[in-house]
């Protein structure tokens with residue numbers, strides 16, 4: 001296994017190009033199961049989760065060809081009726097997002113057998129809302145020896161109201177109701193940019209989804225089991241969480257970084273809070289510049305995570321690393337996942353002063369952090385520790401860096417190009 005070695009205390013300076021979004025790419029790759037014709041993805045990020053999603057389609061019997069073009073992957077996916085409708089445990093358990101094959105397989109084949117994904121470090125991650133969606137659309141669901149078995153001769157449009165916002169369950173509802181007979185109205189849906197992009201892709205494939213970007217979707221289904229397919233290659237939006245991660249890293253190291261190929265509206269609330277913390281953020285034609293080079297003291301800013309357009313839970317850990325060196329006390333309230341404070345234990349090792357109870361963390365800013373060996377536990381906790389290491393005096397080793405490679409393309413190379421002293425080493 002690899003580990004990252006960071007010698008901290010260097011302000012980040014320069015510009016960084018953001019990659020395409022992991023969380024937009026994954027459901028879009030799964031949606032290609034619904035397409036009658038082959039789909040070309042022209043700018044997939046080179047991430048283990050994306051490789052894995054393409055491998056799942058391959059193992060299901062889809063035809064997938066991938067070419068590395070510079071820093072991107074160009075992938076052609078052609079899913080046909082002689083593919084399988086069974087997604088096995090050893091694939092699904094490695095990536096939770098695999099659950100989103102359930103709807104498309106059910107719609108295309110009239111049946112789907114998908115392993116329950118199991119939990120992960122940040123929580124139990126149940127899929128009861130995914131199952132509720134399939135049942136509401138008329139599927140018969142049984143859960144047996146760790147598998148969900150769904151069957152439906154023909155799905156029927158209906159009204160669905162989510163009890164709370166779920167990104168994955170919203171995306172499952174879109175992909176499945178688009179293939180149902182008749183119209184569905186779905187309320188209290190995710191408005192995340194990644195969900196909106198999935199909707200645009202489905203519409204380009206021939207679906208009829210109205211209300212994208214609002215909390216209510218009206219979806220006019222079809223009698224067919226597939227959608228015609230898009231008439232041009234699919235381009236994936238920039239990764240707003242990667243952009244936010246680099247923005248926080250620039251602020252925490254008191255540097256000045258231009259974040260290129262980013263959509264500032266997708267993380268407006270983060271940029272707002274960075275300004276509140278005393279950092280200058282200005283929009284540019286293809287992203288924004290974070291300038292903390294004249295920020296004497298970082299002002300503490302409280303955050304509460306919530307569905308888009310609220311503060312993204314995927315930037316919570318990074319924000320905590322930043323507030324660890326603020327000039328004063330702040331709170332972080334995590335309202336999306338029940339166990340997303342694992343990174344606190346590792347931040348302690350760098351000298352952070354944080355207490356927490358339930359879903360609230362209380363951070364007492366310290367003058368400086370001190371480098372130490374730490375261990376990554378999940379994707380965004382790894383990013384938090386990278387920021388901690390960049391800020392800390394001395395050397396930080398971050399072990400189990402495979403977590404970070406799931407969602408950040410060449411993070412050590414991109415940080416080196418910004419002046420960080422960071423190397424990737426073999427254990």
Ligand code: EPZ
Pocket residue numbers: 022023024026097123124125126127128129130131165166167168169194313314336337338379380407
């Ligand atoms: C997506 O996960 C993202 N993953 C997550 O990013 C992100 O943190 C999350 O949305 C919230 O924004 C991908 O897009 C691949 P949810 P998802 O359904 O869809 C509960 C990252 O680091 N819930 O919106 O799984 C759930 O336990 C990852 O890139 C149910 O109870 O998240 C959570 O508490 C981490 N039942 C809450 O809803 C269900 O059936 C929100 O989860 C589904 C979810």
